Amino acid sequence: MAADRTRADSLRWMAQGSKTFAAALAALPDDRLDQPTALAGWTGKHLLAHVAANADALVNLAHWARTGEETPMYSSPQQRDRDIDAGARRPVAELRAWATLSSETLQARLAELDEQQWRRQVRTAQGRTVPANEIPWMRAREVMVHAVDLGAGLGFDDLPADFLAALLDDIVAKRSAAGDGPALTLAATDHPGSWAVSGVGDATRVTATLAGLTAYLSGRPALAVSRTGDEPVPELPRWL
Structure with a gap:
């Protein structure tokens, strides 16, 4: 974790980013989510499935931090990609509900961690070993950047x-x-x-x-x- 980035900062940005992403998503009609995004090969539904699945994956890391039971974010990179592709074929209403529920679940699971659990080492999808303190930052990064990627008129200059x-x-x-x-x-x-x-x-x-x-x-x-x-x-x- 960067010396000048605290867990409180990351939790605040995660909360702000979750609201920003939800607002950007709410501004898009369902048919827009079938259209391509700026991310090569991904429609809005792919992007939404990715953000929802990312929250579920970080819930796994929160479980690892709380219990000490090794729980990877994804079973494999290939499974991650398959899950996103499968998610992108789900009805838009289901995707919207999944994104909301997974975000709320992650926030609830992180709120359960004590100081010792926040320091427990977990492993990212890229294979880095980091303290659980990094989980809120990983999520803040996802929701802030992908709120822009949704194409709802939000830009980087709208982020804190x-x-x-x-x-x-x-x-x-x-x-x-x-x-x-x-x-x-x-x-x-x-x-x-x-x-x-x-x-x-x-x-x-x-x-x-x-x-x-x-x-x-x-x-x-x-x-x-x-x-x-x-x-x-x-x-x-x-x-x-």
């Missing part, structure tokens, strides 16, 4: 600035650890922070608002992102 800064820290750390993309230096026009991404070649300086930088680093379309010179900003490998 402190969440965006924490998300940018998180993505920078992951991309730097992977080291498979271009080296970057990032400067926000509306925030005092600056970031450096370790990677291939000489670092390219990229400038944008905090929201623009976060959208760019997460692989989403970003407005008003610029670099020194006339060339476009570098393309990035997949984030998650």
Whole structure:
């Protein structure tokens, strides 16, 4: 967990993000969920199934934290993908109800954890071993970013600035650890922070608002992102 990101922060962002996602979803008519999203190969129903299944998967980690019984998020990456595809074929009303119930269940299960259980080590879908303290952050990230992906008119600039800064820290750390993309230096026009991404070649300086930088680093379309010179900003490998 980042030194300046507390569990209280993550729980607050998870609650805010859950409300933001629910509001964005409520704004979409059922037929819009059959349409493609900005995520390649996914309709709105795929996205909704993913967000609902993610909450169920994090409930598994909450159970692991509470009982000590190893309970993976998913039985396998392949099963995760099959579950999303199957979920996307369910009626929209069922998907909406699933998304609501799974979100409420996750919040209830996390509220049951005591301090010792919050510190218990669990394993993410990517195979990282982390304390259960990370579960609210993992969920906040999902609901905030995917609220934008739903295409209901919400943008990264509608998300809380402190969440965006924490998300940018998180993505920078992951991309730097992977080291498979271009080296970057990032400067926000509306925030005092600056970031450096370790990677291939000489670092390219990229400038944008905090929201623009976060959208760019997460692989989403970003407005008003610029670099020194006339060339476009570098393309990035997949984030998650």
